Amino acid sequence: MKNKLILLSSALVALASCGTPASSSASSPIASSSEEKTPYVLDLNVACPKGAPAVSLYRHLGQPESKLDINADATNIAAYMTSASDRDICILPTNAGLTAITKKNAPFRIAATITFGNFFLASTGHDTNGQLDPSDCVVYFQKSQVPGKIFDYVYGNLGLTNLHDVEAATDAKACLETGKLTLEDKTELDVDYVFIAEPALTATKAAHPNVSEFQNVQTKWAEVSGNKQLTQASVFVANSADKTKVNAFLSSLEEDINSFVANPNVIDPFVSAVGEDIVKNRFLSPSAMLKNVTKNGNRMGLGFKKAKDNKEAILEFVKLFGITALNESVYFE
Numbered sequence: 079m080k081n082k083l084i085l086l087s088s089a090l091v092a093l094a095s096c097g098t099p100a101s102s103s104a105s106s107p108i109a110s111s112s113e114e115k116t117p118y119v120l121d122l123n124v125a126c127p128k129g130a131p132a133v134s135l136y137r138h139l140g141q142p143e144s145k146l147d148i149n150a151d152a153t154n155i156a157a158y159m160t161s162a163s164d165r166d167i168c169i170l171p172t173n174a175g176l177t178a179i180t181k182k183n184a185p186f187r188i189a190a191t192i193t194f195g196n197f198f199l200a201s202t203g204h205d206t207n208g209q210l211d212p213s214d215c216v217v218y219f220q221k222s223q224v225p226g227k228i229f230d231y232v233y234g235n236l237g238l239t240n241l242h243d244v245e246a247a248t249d250a251k252a253c254l255e256t257g258k259l260t261l262e263d264k265t266e267l268d269v270d271y272v273f274i275a276e277p278a279l280t281a282t283k284a285a286h287p288n289v290s291e292f293q294n295v296q297t298k299w300a301e302v303s304g305n306k307q308l309t310q311a312s313v314f315v316a317n318s319a320d321k322t323k324v325n326a327f328l329s330s331l332e333e334d335i336n337s338f339v340a341n342p343n344v345i346d347p348f349v350s351a352v353g354e355d356i357v358k359n360r361f362l363s364p365s366a367m368l369k370n371v372t373k374n375g376n377r378m379g380l381g382f383k384k385a386k387d388n389k390e391a392i393l394e395f396v397k398l399f400g401i402t403a404l405n406e407s408v409y410f411e
Contacts, residue, residue, distance in 0.1 A: 118330035120145060122323055126169035127152040129362045130378050131311040134169075134192050134335050136345045139352045139360070148360045159184035159314065166319035167327065171224055172312040172392060173399040179408050180401055185317040188385040189328060189410035191392070192335060195308035196276040196379040197228060197295035202257040203288035205270040210292070215240045217259055218273035219250040224310065227398040229273050232298045242267070251278045255286055276378055277363050277371040296379065306391040310379065315410045324410070332382040339376050342369035385409050 120138045125147040132148040143149060147165075155170040159178040168175065172191060178184035205214055210233075218229040221243040242259055244250055253259050254272040261267065271292055274282070283289050299308045313331070315324050337344045349357050349365045357365050371377045385392060386409045393404055 118326060120327070122166040122319060122327055123164055124167040124169070124327075125150065125155050125158050125165045127155050128360055130193050130196055130380070131169050132360050133338070133345075133368060133378065134331060134380060136338065136348050137330075137334050139348055139356060159186050161185050163316065166316050166324070168314045168316075170311060170314070172309050173224065173227075173396050173401070175312060175314040176392075176396050176401055176404065176408065177399060179314075180404070186314040187317065187410040188392070188408055189313045189315045189324070190332070190382055190384050191307070191309040191312045191388060192331070192380065192382055193311040194379045194381050194383075195228070195296040195299065195310050196377060197225065198274060198276065198279050198291050198377075199233075199293040199295060199298075200254055200272050200274050200279055200282070201290050201292040202254060202269050202272065203290070204257055204268050210236065210271060212237045212239050214238070214270040215242070215259070215267050216271045216273070217242050217244060217250055217253045217269050219244045219247050225273065225275070228295065228299070228308065231398055232295055232302055240267075247275060247278065250274050251282060254279075254282050254289055257288070277367045280371050280374070280377070281367060303391075303394050306394045307383070307388065308379075309388065309392045309395045312385060312392075335380050335382045339372060339380055342372040345369070386411060 118137075120141055123145055124135070124138075126132050126135060127150060128148060135146065135148065138146050152170045152174055155168050156174045156178050158165040158168050159175065159182075168186065169192065172188070175184075175186065175188060179186055179188070199210075199216075201208075205211075210216075216233075216238055218226060218241070220226045225247070226243060242261075244253065244259075250272050251274060253269050254274055257269050259267045259269050273295070279289075279291065283291075296308050300306065313328070345365060345368075354365060361368060368378065372380070389404070389409070393401075396404070
């Protein structure tokens with residue numbers, strides 16, 4: 079059901095190394111058979127929405143906006159997926175990219191998934207029995223968009239009778255902070271559980287000791303889907319892009335993501351180079367919070383998996399948005 083809120087807006091802290099092999103240096107005074115890596119330099123035009131997916135591009139934060147645009151939302155990124163676009167790479171929700179390809183003939187292909195979900199069901203501390211019962215008051219957000227579709231996929235069969243959707247992630251965070259939901263008719267409800275993303279959950283827990291994680295939604299997704307991954311955001315490649323350059327970018331991106339997940343401190347020199355204000359603007363979270371959330375079980379959900387190796391999981395996700403089959407031509411090889 080849809081209820082408009084009377085809530086004060088609350089700032090949401092929303093929501094991967096690189097290197098290509100180089101031959102050994104011939105000028106070294108001591109012969110060596112070991113290979114050194116030359117840092118990858120971005121030579122494609124990339125667009126990515128703010129938030130979790132943008133974290134994968136931490137190495138390239140100093141690039142000008144004409145080369146790396148991470149100052150737009152997912153809707154604007156999807157708008158780049160046309161034959162007239164100058165973007166070689168678009169990173170955005172998997173469903174949005176594949177909708178553009180299958181419904182609008184966008185000249186792009188899906189290459190890899192880089193975020194695999196960062197959603198959690200959190201408890202406000204009101205529910206005394208600690209169980210998710212049909213009558214418990216549950217709040218989720220963006221009913222017709224990715225968060226709402228994921229919530230319905232995971233929890234839609236529980237027969238929840240006191241379920242309320244709110245417009246934005248900030249509204250859901252406010253409900254978690256206060257444990258309250260004010261309806262349009264001024265009725266105030268005690269909220270038991272809130273569907274929310276990281277790093278907002280960690281930030282809320284730090285300020286409100288009564289708040290706790292109840293369920294990892296990615297784990298619940300795997301249970302419902304038959305152990306498939308939640309393929310939330312992916313990399314899409316323009317058909318016109320140079321394949322050699324694309325492969326170099328993808329290789330670098332995979333290494334960057336893996337490096338960050340293994341040791342979040344690798345972002346520190348890149349953060350220092352551009353300043354914390356730019357980081358917060360583009361990642362929608364301070365770097366310290368991003369590192370903390372990643373150290374605590376990679377709760378931002380960053381990773382890298384080639385789309386052609388994960389077709390079943392991708393299709394399972396986009397079925398939620400009316401895409402029931404995918405032609406082999408949509409995959410970047």
